[in-house]
Amino acid sequence: MSHLVYIPQDIEKVGKRFLVEKGYKIKVGSDLSQKILMEEIKGCDAVLTRSTAVINREVITAAENLKVIAKYGVGLDNIDIEAATERGIYVTNTPEANANSVAEHVMALILSLSKNLSLADKELRSGNFAIRNQLFGMDLEGKTLGIIGLGRIGRILAKKASKGFDMKVIGYDPYVTASTNSELEIATDLEWVFRNSDVISLHLPLTKTTKGIIGCREFSWMKPSAYFVNASRGGVVKEADLVNALQAGEIAGAGIDVFEVEPPEKWNPLFKLDNVIVSPHNAALTKEGSIRMAVHAAMQVEQVLSG
Ligand code: NAD
Secondary structure, eight states: OOOEEEESSOOOHHHHHHHHHTTOEEEEOSOOSHHHHHHHTTTOSEEEEOSSSOBOHHHHHHOTTOOEEEESSSOOTTBOHHHHHHTTOEEEOOTTTSHHHHHHHHHHHHHHHHTTHHHHHHHHHTTOGGGGGTOOOOOOTTOEEEEEOOSHHHHHHHHIIIIIHOOEEEEEOTTOOSOSSTTEEEESOHHHHHHHOSEEEEOOOOOTTTTTOBSHHHHHHSOTTOEEEEOSOGGGBOHHHHHHHHHTTSSSEEEESOOSSSSOOTTOGGGGOTTEEEOOSOTTOSHHHHHHHHHHHHHHHHHHHTO
């Protein structure tokens, strides 16, 4: 009997085609509520999940045949790894598939912020051409980018910012002590990085130890002219502290792709601030990145199911 792969949230055709050609049956989900996930996952051998479906202990328990949870993407924070491990279920992700897409998106956020593009666009559309004399952007050349988390995305970003935009790049990561990139200076003191950067960008995972680690203390270290960018996970930052720092002028602006609660509420205070640019957690979702994530995740399902 052929194995059944459950895909709670649809993915690119090419990933599904790969599985069908290998002889697997696929079931695309209808809703991401826990109740439906628990019903639909029953009898499935694999689940190929994006970040919105929460594959928690209850969902895993309902899946009596489950052998692999393949994440389309990097962050595993929507999967109860402990519950999966107890049952001997493999958990995989697609770390190489979207790192460049995220790093490019972060450069777009940094460029938008430093050139006030979001506000300029809004004002011009409402007839305010004179805004050109009030919105003085910031050159990136010679400025310092502080990268928190020097994994795949952080390191690609370091290269783009230094080689492409002549920025000085400093980075902090408790697990990285020596730089393999000549363009990247490693710092051992988080405060020093926050104090000396013109742009701070977060690239660390959301775990029990990183939850809420960036808050009012860290924002108070930043220069009032500095920008803050987060395309890692919303839960790493205390969002209310970020809003306070922006409102108080403690920092110049923020580029935010990820939120403490997703989807964010319509009345999220960040949406009211002109010095904030937001995107709907789509940093990884370029056409190329999405195809790579779908294919890599499908290949990992096949690797496990084919033994
Ligand atoms: P990675 O695992 O390659 O790198 C993460 C780095 O963070 C590691 O080097 C680790 O040592 C470091 N780190 C851990 N704790 C830290 C701390 N307290 N301070 C500083 N550094 C710390 O992961 P990656 O592929 O570079 O991705 C980073 C994160 O970006 C992922 O965990 C994921 O949550 C997020 N992400 C977001 C999107 C998006 O669409 N916005 C897409 C992909 C990944």
